[in-house]
Amino acid sequence: MSAGGPTIAEQLQWMTDELDAAGVFFGHGTDNAWDEAVALLLSVLAIEPANAGQELLAETLDSQQCEQLNDLLKRRIEERLPAAYLTGEAWFCGLSFKVNEHVLVPRSPIAELIESGFAPWLSSERAINRVLDMGTGSGCIAIACAYAFPAAQVDAVDVSFEALAVTRDNIAAHELAGRVDALVSDIWSNLQGRHYDLIVSNPPYVSAAEMAVLPAEYYREPILGLQAADDGLALVHRILAGAAEHLAEDGILVVEVGNSEAALVAAYPEVPFTWLSFEHGGSGVFLLDEQALKRWFPAPY
Numbered sequence: 001m002s003a004g005g006p007t008i009a010e011q012l013q014w015m016t017d018e019l020d021a022a023g024v025f026f027g028h029g030t031d032n033a034w035d036e037a038v039a040l041l042l043s044v045l046a047i048e049p050a051n052a053g054q055e056l057l058a059e060t061l062d063s064q065q066c067e068q069l070n071d072l073l074k075r076r077i078e079e080r081l082p083a084a085y086l087t088g089e090a091w092f093c094g095l096s097f098k099v100n101e102h103v104l105v106p107r108s109p110i111a112e113l114i115e116s117g118f119a120p121w122l123s124s125e126r127a128i129n130r131v132l133d134m135g136t137g138s139g140c141i142a143i144a145c146a147y148a149f150p151a152a153q154v155d156a157v158d159v160s161f162e163a164l165a166v167t168r169d170n171i172a173a174h175e176l177a178g179r180v181d182a183l184v185s186d187i188w189s190n191l192q193g194r195h196y197d198l199i200v201s202n203p204p205y206v207s208a209a210e211m212a213v214l215p216a217e218y219y220r221e222p223i224l225g226l227q228a229a230d231d232g233l234a235l236v237h238r239i240l241a242g243a244a245e246h247l248a249e250d251g252i253l254v255v256e257v258g259n260s261e262a263a264l265v266a267a268y269p270e271v272p273f274t275w276l277s278f279e280h281g282g283s284g285v286f287l288l289d290e291q292a293l294k295r296w297f298p299a300p301y
């Protein structure tokens with residue numbers, strides 16, 4: 001970096017102040033203005049987050065870098081675009097994913113479960129040969145599962161052709177073409193005869209009432225990835241209805257339902273959902289095993 005411009009610390013502080021003053025919403029990969037500014041900066045400098053250290057702060061930016069950053073900041077504020085759509089990249093489980101406005105910005109707390117190999121819910125002794133990511137979007141959960149379970153074949157399923165184009169780009173970028181398949185399916189419609197040791201889903205689950213009060217940044221994401229009818233549960237009902245049919249013996253189903261947790265519990269008061277807890281924040285993710293699904297949501301659906 002050439003001398004003469006502001007230091008990175010100065011630039012980041014200025015961007016942080018601008019973001020705070022503009023009242024933008026954080027929640028698409030970062031939760032505060034400083035981290036959001038850092039995400040934009042690292043993208044312009046083409047530095048991976050894992051390689052960014054404190055020593056960077058004293059370096060100076062050249063005029064071209066400042067101009068690029070100022071443009072990104074202006075768009076972040078004026079268009080309320082989440083930073084990931086501006087940079088075209090998001091991070092999940094420490095992995096880089098291409099994103100655009102056809103896919104949700106990856107941020108599911110399910111990342112923490114993947115990083116722990118779904119322990120203790122899946123024993124390390126159990127062979128994980130088949131994994132399904134229902135509603136894959138960018139493919140982040142499917143691809144991170146392929147890294148976590150090196151022997152597994154993973155189906156990355158979505159109803160959106162535009163989203164699946166992004167999934168396929170990410171599968172190729174991670175060189176997982178032989179192990180992760182991007183498939184179009186309206187929930188279970190194209191998955192007849194397929195059985196999985198692990199089914200993971202972060203489906204659309206935002207109710208119309210919740211959608212109406214979400215900050216502008218969420219309206220930059222595909223509505224198909226966010227909103228669902230029936231108090232946010234329309235897709236979750238369908239996932240539950242078919243999961244027993246598609247789980248292998250002793251397999252597990254893990255589904256994120258976010259703030260629709262209360263509506264789900266009210267809809268199935270007798271079902272013993274296991275609600276998972278997260279060290280790094282997040283809630284509204286349940287687990288049911290094959291036995292419980294067979295009992296409470298018996299096939300055929």
Ligand SMILES: C[S@@+](CC[C@H](N)C(=O)[O-])C[C@H]1O[C@@H](n2cnc3c(N)ncnc32)[C@H](O)[C@@H]1O
Binds near residue numbers: 202205
């Ligand atoms: C909340 S996004 C999750 C994306 C990604 N798994 C993640 O965690 O970032 C939900 C995804 O479900 C997909 N979807 C919506 N309706 C669907 C359906 N009927 N069948 C399959 N996928 C669907 C959307 O296109 C979207 O990509």
